[in-house]
Amino acid sequence: MKKWLLFASALCLVFVLAACGANTAKEDNKEANTTAADSGSASDLVVTASNWKFDQKEYKIKAGETVNLKLDSVSGLHGLQIQKTDYQIANGKTVAVNISEPGSYEMICTVPCGTGHREMKATLVVE
Known part of the structure; x- marks a missing residue:
């Protein structure tokens, strides 16, 4: 029983570390990026994420x-x-974002990426 528990714990640790260590991932869902390129008036904002x-x-x-x-x-x-x-x-996708209500919006990481995942936050200020 102890060997099984040790194996399961090690396997969970490997999955958590792999989520943060993988830089590219093949996605089964090949849907196109959702952008507002057709409107011509949309600006671009790139958010760059690294470990935590x-x-x-x-x-x-x-x-x-x-x-x-x-x-x-x-x-x-x-x-x-x-x-x-x-x-x-x-990751790697672009989405057309339009927020009409001014204010501060917290942005968080949605992929469990290791020990600093909970602190991985930024603020989007809508003026």
């Missing part, structure tokens, strides 16, 4: 303006969710 942090603590966009938000991971595998909205962005 985003490249900035704060990002700013204008209320009611469509922004093509892209998530790039330079180390590890990460996802992004904008709290209080329905926006979730997978």
Whole structure:
């Protein structure tokens, strides 16, 4: 019984470390990125994620303006969710984001990426 518990614990540890250590992942879902490229007025914002942090603590966009938000991971595998909205962005994907309500929105990593995962946060300021 102890051997089984030790094996299961080691296997869980490997999965947690692999989520943060993998830089590229093949996705079965080949759906296209959702962008606002057709409108011509959309700006681009790239959020770069690495192990347990985003490249900035704060990002700013204008209320009611469509922004093509892209998530790039330079180390590890990460996802992004904008709290209080329905926006979730997978690694390497771009999503057209339009938030009409000004305020501060917390952005968090959605992929368990190791020991610093809970602290992996940034703020999206909608002005």
